[in-house]
Every structure is written in structure tokens, then in C-alpha cells.
Amino acid sequence: MLLSRLAEVSGEVAATAARSRKVALLAELFREAEAEDVPVVIPYLAGRLPQGRLGVGWKVLGRHVPAAPEATLTVREVDAALTELGRVSGPGSQAERARLVGALLGAATEAEQRFLLGLLSGEVRQGALDAVAVEGLARATGAAAGDVRRAVMLSGSLQAVAEALLGEGPDALDRFRLTVGRPVLPMLAHSASSVAEAVQKLGACAVEEKLDGIRVQVHRDGDTVRVHTRTLDDITARLPEVTAAALELSGDRFILDGEVISFDAAGRPRSFQETAGRVGSRADVARAAEQVPVSPVFFDVLAADDRELLDLPFAERHAHLARLVPEPMRVRRTLAEGPGDIPAAQRFLADTLARGHEGVVVKSLAAPYSAGRRGAAWLKVKPVHTLDLVVLAAEWGHGRRTGRLSNLHLGARTADGGFAMLGKTFKGLTDALLAWQTERLLRLAVEDDGWTVRVRPELVVEIAYDGLQRSSRYPAGVTLRFARVLRYREDKSPAEADTVEALLAAHPEVTP
Numbered sequence: 001m002l003l004s005r006l007a008e009v010s011g012e013v014a015a016t017a018a019r020s021r022k023v024a025l026l027a028e029l030f031r032e033a034e035a036e037d038v039p040v041v042i043p044y045l046a047g048r049l050p051q052g053r054l055g056v057g058w059k060v061l062g063r064h065v066p067a068a069p070e071a072t073l074t075v076r077e078v079d080a081a082l083t084e085l086g087r088v089s090g091p092g093s094q095a096e097r098a099r100l101v102g103a104l105l106g107a108a109t110e111a112e113q114r115f116l117l118g119l120l121s122g123e124v125r126q127g128a129l130d131a132v133a134v135e136g137l138a139r140a141t142g143a144a145a146g147d148v149r150r151a152v153m154l155s156g157s158l159q160a161v162a163e164a165l166l167g168e169g170p171d172a173l174d175r176f177r178l179t180v181g182r183p184v185l186p187m188l189a190h191s192a193s194s195v196a197e198a199v200q201k202l203g204a205c206a207v208e209e210k211l212d213g214i215r216v217q218v219h220r221d222g223d224t225v226r227v228h229t230r231t232l233d234d235i236t237a238r239l240p241e242v243t244a245a246a247l248e249l250s251g252d253r254f255i256l257d258g259e260v261i262s263f264d265a266a267g268r269p270r271s272f273q274e275t276a277g278r279v280g281s282r283a284d285v286a287r288a289a290e291q292v293p294v295s296p297v298f299f300d301v302l303a304a305d306d307r308e309l310l311d312l313p314f315a316e317r318h319a320h321l322a323r324l325v326p327e328p329m330r331v332r333r334t335l336a337e338g339p340g341d342i343p344a345a346q347r348f349l350a351d352t353l354a355r356g357h358e359g360v361v362v363k364s365l366a367a368p369y370s371a372g373r374r375g376a377a378w379l380k381v382k383p384v385h386t387l388d389l390v391v392l393a394a395e396w397g398h399g400r401r402t403g404r405l406s407n408l409h410l411g412a413r414t415a416d417g418g419f420a421m422l423g424k425t426f427k428g429l430t431d432a433l434l435a436w437q438t439e440r441l442l443r444l445a446v447e448d449d450g451w452t453v454r455v456r457p458e459l460v461v462e463i464a465y466d467g468l469q470r471s472s473r474y475p476a477g478v479t480l481r482f483a484r485v486l487r488y489r490e491d492k493s494p495a496e497a498d499t500v501e502a503l504l505a506a507h508p509e510v511t512p
């Protein structure tokens with residue numbers, strides 16, 4: 001497929017507000033694409049680079065290169081060129097990168113150049129595209145949209161499903177069923193402002209402790225155990241305790257969902273940083289396990305023996321869980337039938353906080369497991385308000401912070417796939433975080449005016465705040481009060497950041 005065609009459709013999809021028109025445009029594009037184009041077409045449409053970060057700075061992108069008169073570049077040629085670009089390293093790499101970018105842009109027409117620059121600078125991001133692409137794919141191949149959606153949800157990869165569908169047709173969807181050994185994206189939670197609100201919304205529910213550790217999905221097939229993170233990375237080798245625990249359970253084929261966390265000698269949870277540091281470290285696992293041992297604590301089961309359990313109501317899934325996993329290895333919980341049980345649920349929350357945990361997750365007992373979704377069936381309640389925001393820029397620090405990028409410009413997602421700045425903060429940043437973020441942000445830099453460094457919107461940071469206030473200085477009409485950095489969330493992509501819409505909905509008191 002020609003890049004010019006992709007750039008054209010991408011522009012048209014962005015320009016139309018009508019969902020049905022977007023679907024029709026994408027269906028047409030997919031009909032024209034060959035299966036081999038898919039690994040490039042899908043990410044490009046969403047404004048993502050399959051290579052991840054390329055380390056191409058604004059200096060290189062800002063240079064004018066004369067455009068080619070005619071469109072000849074194919075998407076696969078562009079992809080090959082960017083892969084080559086990504087491999088450049090060592091001395092002289094800046095000049096080599098500039099040369100490669102120049103050659104690529106020189107082969108592109110003006111319209112293609114605009115598209116490529118948008119892609120390389122991270123500015124053509126189309127957030128909600130994947131859902132529309134699912135429908136476009138269904139229409140292009142004659143598959144049912146619901147089946148495509150489920151396959152994407154279970155595989156966690158629109159790309160893999162698209163490739164299979166376009167190459168082999170609708171029958172290929174059979175391959176994407178839930179299988180022990182193949183991780184699926186976990187179900188996620190929305191927020192509620194109080195336990196009372198959550199119980200009122202959900203009716204019969206379980207109120208579970210929310211442990212501040214690392215989400216894990218544990219697959220056991222006979223003697224083989226695999227442990228995956230919420231981004232589906234395989235971390236089995238780093239967590240021997242989890243493998244040992246899974247092998248002790250009575251069943252020998254299952255998929256469990258839970259959290260790993262480190263407890264201190266007194267049985268209180270250690271800080272998130274300690275657990276995360278342990279899970280993140282590959283070096284000398286045996287020693288790390290001695291110093292910061294972790295335990296798995298499970299709260300759901302997706303498959304047991306040869307049964308897929310996703311579609312069962314939570315109450316039934318939990319019965320399977322209870323048969324498989326003994327009590328100390330399950331999260332603590334209490335049940336609430338309805339509003340009458342709110343006081344007991346509130347006591348459970350207070351008790352959970354007193355034991356050093358973060359809050360609770362309130363779960364509908366009737367709901368199925370919606371893999372990969374932030375469903376309304378799980379509501380988390382935490383006393384501290386936090387947001388996951390995207391770093392849009394950072395200002396050079398002064399005094400003790402000279403030479404470090406400090407004051408962060410924070411953005412929330414907007415409906416059109418962009419980001420709206422909500423405010424700035426340099427609070428909560430330790431020296432280690434300052435050094436780390438300076439290094440990371442400079443790699444994402446697209447512009448530096450000596451004061452502020454604008455970056456590709458890729459890094460997600462978790463921010464605590466005390467509330468919102470109106471402000472005409474910011475595009476959403478509001479800004480954060482007392483924003484402070486809690487931690488970077490490298491496990492989250494910008495598409496998972498909080499939205500302006502949800503933020504405003506949670507703060508009716510300031511809605512402009």
C-alpha cells in the first residue's frame with residue numbers, strides 16, 4: 001500500500017466527526033491492504049510507531065527537505081527505513097539519523113512529509129481509533145463486529161487479529177480463544193468517590209481490599225507456570241515465589257488474576273516503590289527475593305481445567321477461585337447485598353486502610369470478566385485522589401535543580417485523541433526522579449527554547465491533587481490544586497491516561 005493512500009485516509013478519518021463515515025473509510029482501506037501491510041497500517045493510523053521510540057529530535061525534524069513530486073513510497077518501505085533509523089547508535093549517530101530522515105523525507109510528497117513528521121513527533125495520535133478500526137475490519141472481511149472485538153480483547157492485539165482476518169478470513173478468529181499459556185489483557189476499574197456511591201451503583205457486590213502492588217496474571221499448565229504483567233510482559237523468571245505458590249495449588253490448569261505485593265516482617269504492606277523495584281529487577285533474583293520477598297494474592301480466575309470462566313458472573317467465578325486457592329492467598333473481602341450494608345462496607349474500608357492498604361475495589365457480583373476493559377463493574381475507592389496524566393513538556397530547573405528538567409506540564413486526554421494541559425508541578429520529585437525524568441524526557445524532546453522542553457506525549461505520571469479550580473489560562477477551563485508527583489507509570493500508555501471528560505464529571509463543583 002502506498003503511504004499517500006494511508007495519509008489520505010488518516011486525514012479524512014481525523015476530519016470527520018461521524019463514526020459511521022470513519023468506519024466506512026477504514027473498511028475501504030482494509031480491503032485495499034495486504035495482510036503484510038497490517039503491522040504498519042494499524043499503528044500508523046493510530047499515530048503510533050511500531051518501533052516505539054526512535055530518538056529523533058526536533059533539530060532533525062525541523063529541517064526543510066524538498067518534497068518528491070510524485071507519491072511512490074509504500075508503507076512497508078517507510079517501516080523498513082524507520083527500523084533502520086531505530087538501529088542507529090554509537091558515535092556519529094546524530095548525523096546518521098539526520099541523513100536517514102532526510103532521505104526518507106526527500107522521497108515523500110508534501111502531504112506524505114506532513115504525515116511522517118506528525119508521526120515522528122507524536123502529533124497525529126488518534127486515541128479512539130482502535131474501536132473504529134475493529135468495526136472497519138469487520139465490515140471489510142464480513143466477520144461479526146462482536147467476534148472481532150472479543151478476539152482483540154483476548155489477544156490484546158488489534159494488529160494480530162487484523163493480520164489473521166485479512167490473510168485468512170473470519171475463520172481465523174477461532175485461533176484467538178482464551179487459552180492457558182496465552183495472556184489476555186486484565187479487566188480494569190473505574191473510580192467512585194465513596195464506598196456508599198459504589199455500593200449504590202452496583203447493588204449486590206464484593207468489597208475487596210485494594211493492594212498497592214503489581215498486577216499479575218498467572219497461567220499454570222501442569223508443571224509449567226507463566227507470570228505476566230498487565231502489559232502482558234513475561235516476568236516469570238523474576239518471581240520464583242509466584243511459580244512456587246502456583247505449583248502448590250490443587251488444580252493443574254488455570255489462569256488466575258491477582259496482585260503481587262511485598263509484606264514486611266510485621267505483615268504490613270511495603271511501599272509500592274519497594275514492590276515495584278523488586279518486580280522490576282532482573283539481577284540476582286535469589287538475593288532480591290531474600291531481601292524483599294513477594295507474595296501473590298489472587299482475586300479472580302479466568303479459566304480452570306478446560307473451562308473458560310470469563311462469561312460467568314463474578315459470584316460464580318469466585319466460587320471456582322475459592323476451590324482453587326486457599327484463603328490466605330486470596331484478597332480479603334466482605335459482601336454487600338445493597339444499601340443496607342453500606343456501614344459494614346465502610347468499616348471494611350477503614351479497616352483495610354488501617355492495615356496499610358490503598359483502598360478497596362467494589363465489584364458487582366453479577367458481572368462477567370471484561371478483559372482489557374475499564375468496565376463499570378469494578379469501582380475503586382481511594383481516599384487520595386490521583387490521576388494518570390501525560391507529560392507534555394518540562395521546564396529547566398533553577399538553583400539546586402539547574403541542569404535538570406523539573407516543572408512538568410501535565411495533560412489529560414481529550415475526546416479528539418489529543419491532550420489538554422491541566423497544570424504544572426515540580427512537587428514530589430526526589431533527586432532520583434529528577435535525574436531519571438531528565439534523561440527520559442530529553443529522549444522524547446521535540447523542541448527546546450532554553451526554558452521549556454516540549455516532548456512527545458508518551459510518559460504517564462501519577463499525580464495526587466486536592467481538587468480542581470477554574471482557570472481561564474488552561475484549555476479545559478480548570479486546573480489542579482496542589483498537584484504533586486507520586487510516581488511514573490511506565491506500565492501505562494498515554495491512551496490509558498485519564499480524560500478531561502471523566503475529570504470534569506468527577507468534579508461537578510467546578511464544571512465550567
Ligand SMILES: Nc1ncnc2c1ncn2[C@@H]1O[C@H](COP(=O)(O)OP(=O)(O)OP(=O)(O)O)[C@@H](O)[C@H]1O
Nearest residue numbers: 188189208209210211212214215259299331361380
Ligand atoms: N482486589 C483487587 N481487585 C482488582 N484490582 C486490584 C485489587 N487489589 C489491587 N488491585 C490493583 O488495582 C488496579 C485496579 O485499578 P485500575 O484498573 O484503575 O488500574 P490503575 O489505574 O493502575 O489503578 P491505580 O492507579 O489506582 O492503582 C489493578 O490493576 C490491580 O493492579
